Amino acid sequence: MSALNTNVAVAVIGAGAMGAGIAQVAASAGHRVWLYDNREGAAAQAIDGIARQLARRVANGKLAAEAREACIAALAPADSLEQLADAGLVIEAIVENLEIKQALLRQLEAICAADCILASNTSSISITRLGAGMSRPERLVGMHFFNPAPVMALVEVIKGLATDPNVAARVLATALAWGKQPVLARSTPGFIVNRVARPFYAESLRLLQEGAADCASLDALLREAGGFAMGAFELTDLIGHDVNYAVTCSVFDAYYQDMRFQPSQIQKELVDAGHFGRKSGRGFYDYREGALRPDAATLHSSAAVPAVIVEGEAGLLQPLLERLAQQSVSISRRAGRGLLRVGDASLALSDGRLASQRAADDGLNDLVLLDLALDYRRCTRLGISWATGTSASAVDQVVALLGVAGIQVTPLRDSPALCVLRTVAMLANEAADALLQGVASAADIDLAMRAGVNYPQGPLAWADQLGAATLVTVLDHLQAAYGEERYRPSLQLRRQLAEGARFHE
Numbered sequence: 001m002s003a004l005n006t007n008v009a010v011a012v013i014g015a016g017a018m019g020a021g022i023a024q025v026a027a028s029a030g031h032r033v034w035l036y037d038n039r040e041g042a043a044a045q046a047i048d049g050i051a052r053q054l055a056r057r058v059a060n061g062k063l064a065a066e067a068r069e070a071c072i073a074a075l076a077p078a079d080s081l082e083q084l085a086d087a088g089l090v091i092e093a094i095v096e097n098l099e100i101k102q103a104l105l106r107q108l109e110a111i112c113a114a115d116c117i118l119a120s121n122t123s124s125i126s127i128t129r130l131g132a133g134m135s136r137p138e139r140l141v142g143m144h145f146f147n148p149a150p151v152m153a154l155v156e157v158i159k160g161l162a163t164d165p166n167v168a169a170r171v172l173a174t175a176l177a178w179g180k181q182p183v184l185a186r187s188t189p190g191f192i193v194n195r196v197a198r199p200f201y202a203e204s205l206r207l208l209q210e211g212a213a214d215c216a217s218l219d220a221l222l223r224e225a226g227g228f229a230m231g232a233f234e235l236t237d238l239i240g241h242d243v244n245y246a247v248t249c250s251v252f253d254a255y256y257q258d259m260r261f262q263p264s265q266i267q268k269e270l271v272d273a274g275h276f277g278r279k280s281g282r283g284f285y286d287y288r289e290g291a292l293r294p295d296a297a298t299l300h301s302s303a304a305v306p307a308v309i310v311e312g313e314a315g316l317l318q319p320l321l322e323r324l325a326q327q328s329v330s331i332s333r334r335a336g337r338g339l340l341r342v343g344d345a346s347l348a349l350s351d352g353r354l355a356s357q358r359a360a361d362d363g364l365n366d367l368v369l370l371d372l373a374l375d376y377r378r379c380t381r382l383g384i385s386w387a388t389g390t391s392a393s394a395v396d397q398v399v400a401l402l403g404v405a406g407i408q409v410t411p412l413r414d415s416p417a418l419c420v421l422r423t424v425a426m427l428a429n430e431a432a433d434a435l436l437q438g439v440a441s442a443a444d445i446d447l448a449m450r451a452g453v454n455y456p457q458g459p460l461a462w463a464d465q466l467g468a469a470t471l472v473t474v475l476d477h478l479q480a481a482y483g484e485e486r487y488r489p490s491l492q493l494r495r496q497l498a499e500g501a502r503f504h505e
């Protein structure tokens with residue numbers, strides 16, 4: 001299916017943050033663009049704003065002056081909806097309200113040509129539901145841009161129950177022609193990104209609420225071990241807790257209060273207090289003048305660097321052993337059940353059990369558990385927790401060992417699957433469930449999470465790297481530890497495990 005020809009006019013309705021950005025994207029791609037807003041003067045004002053912003057880019061040498069002029073010349077404010085009659089694609093980005101959007105779509109049906117595509121930038125309303133009031137819902141499609149639209153590559157193209165597949169394909173091709181990375185999704189609550197990303201926030205919020213570690217420590221682990229651009233607390237402070245909490249509540253309700261999406265009391269408390277994050281000066285962190293940013297908790301050790309004895313398979317920790325060997329740490333091997341002996345300590349990657357539980361189950365003394373890293377070859381920090389009764393010297397020896405490789409160590413109170421492991425396990429689980437339910441393809445789910453929220457790798461690629469067996473074990477242990485169905489492994493993960501299948505070839 002080909003993209004909309006650039007000689008076809010595009011109309012954008014709603015000249016707020018999203019509408020202005022989308023209009024800029026379409027104009028930059030060579031379309032003539034109408035911008036309409038029912039607030040008088042708003043469309044012209046938005047075009048002035050785009051012109052000023054593009055002038056700054058020209059001044060910084062990031063944009064050619066001719067490109068700016070062509071973009072501005074292509075943008076025109078419309079005074080009435082009737083003026084949009086010649087558009088071949090209309091994208092609405094008005095207030096997020098079902099009735100108001102439905103009324104607008106009905107008006108547009110009467111104004112626009114029969115072959116005009118109607119698209120909605122809604123982030124939470126069902127495209128199927130939006131189309132229900134229309135006489136020809138087959139030409140309605142979701143075109144979900146991310147903020148800021150000119151910068152963010154992802155566009156989720158959403159098919160409602162009635163959407164004509166050719167309409168979705170045309171919009172997909174058009175988004176691609178506009179320089180975006182479009183993905184195709186079925187209209188289900190949260191589409192791809194706003195659904196699959198929920199555990200990223202939820203697991204950190206839960207760990208904080210349970211006193212596993214403080215915000216700065218958990219954020220540092222997600223960044224420096226998990227490879228995420230930001231931790232959950234700094235990111236929700238940036239997004240705004242009012243916005244992030246509302247999305248969680250809407251997804252939770254839409255999935256009939258599935259505990260997997262349960263909102264957090266501590267985030268609600270911030271919203272109740274008006275501590276929305278950066279924009280209000282306070283959130284999990286304090287952004288007021290002179291406020292100090294807390295540091296992550298970091299353990300220090302003056303112990304001698306111990307030798308490592310690998311008992312059995314090192315599994316996912318093999319790259320860490322190679323890194324340690326490069327630092328001249330003595331590493332020897334003997335038979336066993338997948339443990340590292342580090343001086344007095346028994347060291348292992350968490351399998352989702354509490355350290356104390358695993359020590360008791362497996363009859364281990366001085367057990368220290370490691371958190372997951374995106375890449376043990378490069379991470380600069382790792383989380384650890386230990387079983388009750390583990391000696392201070394055993395912990396010290398582990399900290400000394402990791403220190404040799406330049407890895408800082410953050411302690412967590414004994415918690416199932418620590419921080420990065422549980423976050424990644426739950427992201428992979430949600431992504432697998434979205435795949436199971438036919439929301440999108442595995443490739444599109446991973447692309448959406450990389451391009452829409454900058455994840456260092458797609459959750460399904462991560463699942464392939466960890467293996468379905470590891471993920472199912474970790475999730476089963478989390479479920480047993482909490483006694484909550486929130487952690488139930490998706491049937492899709494169990495299926496991958498049973499079939500020995502991977503998400504990506």
Ligand code: NAI
Pocket residue numbers: 013014015016017018019036037038039042092093094095096097100104121122123124144145146147
């Ligand atoms: P906004 O409040 O900045 O802008 C909305 C604009 O629509 C306002 O200028 C308003 O005057 C105009 N408007 C309201 N009702 C109208 C009507 N009946 N006819 C014409 N114009 C009307 O909102 P924002 O943030 O740009 O969001 C717009 C849409 O995009 C919403 O559906 C939102 O859920 C969605 N969205 C928002 C994202 C964000 O990060 N802000 C991200 C992705 C989607």
